[in-house]
Amino acid sequence: MVEREEAVVWDILDEVIREHPVLLNRAPTLHRLGIQAFEPVLIEGKAIQLHPLVCAAYNADFDGDQMAVHVPLTLEAQLEARALMMSTNNILSPANGEPIIVPSQDVVLGLYYMTRDSVNAKGEGMVLTGPKEAERIYRAGLASLHARVKVRITEYEKDDNGEFVAKTSLKDTTVGRAILWMIVPKGLPFSIVNRALGKKAISKMLNTCYRILGLKPTVIFADQTMYTGFAYAARSGASVGIDDMVIPEKKYEIISEAEAEVAEIQEQFQSGLVTAGERYNKVIDIWAAANDRVSKAMMDNLQTETVINRDGQEEQQVSFNSIYMMADSGARGSAAQIRQLAGMRGLMAKPDGSIIETPITANFREGLNVLQYFISTHGARKGLADTALKTANSGYLTRRLVDVAQDRSSLKMTAAPGRHHHDAGYRRWRR
Missing domain, CATH: 1.20.5 (Single alpha-helices involved in coiled-coils or other helix-helix interfaces)
Structure with a gap:
């Protein structure tokens, strides 16, 4: 019957494994959380499917990693696995006591995108009865996620008896933040989501939740933030396009100035005014300074955009450039990597460790x-x-x-x- 893989086999297997934890290990096991216990779920297919929030503890990714599954057989082993090793009981890092089930990458980008605000977005100035209405008008296409609105928000605070007391007020916020508030557990203040959430802010939010409300609400909240983040990352349509790599107009001017300074130093060296060592050091300093100036011009250009507000006036706001959002939110990449994409690659080292004095003035968009x-x-x-x-x-x-x-x-x-x-x-x- 098992060999024929009849349907009844899967029902029996499902019954056998129900509430029977298994241990999942990824090599190299460098700290305690390299082995954790899970309740298995039967799936079609031959690959292990792992919850994204435990990937950080395992240092796992989905590019072909292999993991070992161990089945605790005795009742004592099962009890110990459930009490001590379940992934839901190990949400703090043994290294520093901070939460280790913090969302990353797509989830961070999705939460950041939905909590950003925008000037003169569709629906700006609306007054809403609550988060549910905010979600309804967003789904109906009557307002943007980034629209600045007033929403009636109910916060819950614990009194001296440990009971939750409701406090309702009208808050200046955005449609996206009001929608996110729907998954925040009772006991946390609205201010925790009423800002653009980057990776550090999300980590702090989960840490605060754990300190105030304890383990179970934090695990549920982290899971809900993950699903919400994935959903809104998909809705954002953020992707990397070549036009997102905006080369600053000042770049060529800065490079020309640096080349002129280098030529001047070279003349001084030819005239015997400076030694070879001084010439080399000055050239390196000139190009390092030029690289910094190009980087600053590029980031200034990338992180702001000019929009028209409701009064018809021009106004600066934080950019919605996909590459900038990925770096600013902490989802992926950094200013140093963006510099190589849209600024200049800069100075490179020789195999002996010394710096080559002619830098790479091109970037990856222009091509080398x-x-x-x-x-x-x-x-x-x-x-x-x-x-x-x-x-x-x-x-x-x-x-x-x-x-x-x-x-x-x-x-x-x-x-x-x-x-x-x-x-x-x-x-x-x-x-």
Whole structure:
């Protein structure tokens, strides 16, 4: 019957595995959260499907990672797995006590996009009866997510008896923030979502939720933020296009000025006014300063856009450029990477570690010529080689630390006799 894969087999299997946790491990297991317990769900297909929020703890991604599944057999093992190892019971990082189930990438971009505001967006100035009406008018296409509106918001605060007390007021907010408020658990203030949410703000929000409300509401809230973030990232239509890489107009002027300064230094060197070492250092400084100026011009250009407000006046607002939003939200990329896309790649190092004094003035949008491409190959290879070497060194250090400290067990911290408890220098660990 099993070999024929009759339908009844799957029903029996579903019954057998119900409420039976399994352990999921990803190598290398570098910290406690490299092995966690889950309740399995039967699916079609041959690949393990993993919840996106636990990927950070495993350092897992979906590019072909392999994981091992272990089944605890005895009742004691099952109880221990459920009580101590369930992913829902391990939401804080053992390293720093901050939440480790923080959303990343698409989810961050989606939450950032829905909590941004915009000048003169469709529906601006509306007064709404609550978050549900905000969602209805957005779904009906009567207002933009980014429209600045007034919404009737009910917040809940705990009184002295631990009971929730409702407090309703009219808040200046946006349609997107009002919609997000619908998933926020009772007990958190509206101010926590009434701003553009980047990765750090989302992490802080989940941390606050855990400190105020405890484990279960935080796990549910994190899960709901994930689904909301994915949904609105898809709705945003954010993607990387070549026109998003806006090259600043000042770039060529800055490079011309730098080239003139370098030519002047070269003349001084030819005349014997400066030594070869001084010439080299000055040239490097000139190009480093030029690179910084190009970067600043590019980011200034990228992060603001001019729009017309309701009064017909021009107004500056934070840009909705897809690449800028990805970097600003903390979803992906950084100012340094955008600089290489739309500014200039800058100075490169030789294999011996010294800096080549002719920088790569082109960026990836313009394209590199053969010489520029050749100069950049060393850095690209060195990056890959260093990654492999660093991993080996850190692994060896970890092993030595474990070896030297494995016979120590800390029970409680006491102050040394005759010393003040607050003097950390004299604390010791008693075995």
